[in-house]
Ligand SMILES: CSC[C@@H](O)[C@@H](O)C(=O)COP(=O)(O)O
């Protein structure tokens with residue numbers, strides 16, 4: 594049901610995230626848009642660095658319901674569905690639990706100022722103060738999605754973090770989403786180091 598090339602692209606992104614230590618244990622989830630009603634997403638509880646593409650990537654609708662009844666999608670599926678529903682250009686969403694994102698997000702608001710790498714998000718200058726929204730963690734993912742929704746509707750951020758939990762990044766396809774995740778992780782790590790030097 595999930596095209597083999599889509600499943601393999603997500604499995605490859607999972608391996609790359611794992612190589613950086615961004616998906617420890619069964620942490621993280623990855624998805625890609627299939628059409629205007631369905632996405633492919635990682636099964637809940639699998640190691641995202643060691644996925645078997647044809648069994649560990651499954652199809653769900655935009656309400657997060659699996660197309661095959663006994664398949665269990667990611668616990669955070671609704672956060673992915675929300676991004677596809679709100680932003681038609683979004684073709685892939687990646688979520689990881691890096692140490693830097695986990696630690697920095699517990700320290701309050703995050704703003705990136707004067708980083709050249711902000712240009713990875715389409716800005717044309719480094720002379721900017723760009724916020725990275727931080728939301729309190731919540732095991733009720735529907736409620737967390739509701740909390741985030743007004744901010745997403747107001748203006749799409751460069752990504753967001755859930756405090757003590759991890760980062761969400763997205764892009765037009767899996768490769769683009771990976772680039773943006775990599776850039777976000779770089780900025781988060783810089784900010785963490787900068788604060789430690791103070
Ligand atoms: C290893 S605990 C992490 C989970 O609670 C969750 O945050 C996560 O990212 C992975 O959940 P999953 O249901 O496998 O997509």
Ligand SMILES: [Zn+2]
Nearest residue numbers: 620621758759
């Ligand atoms: Zn998570």
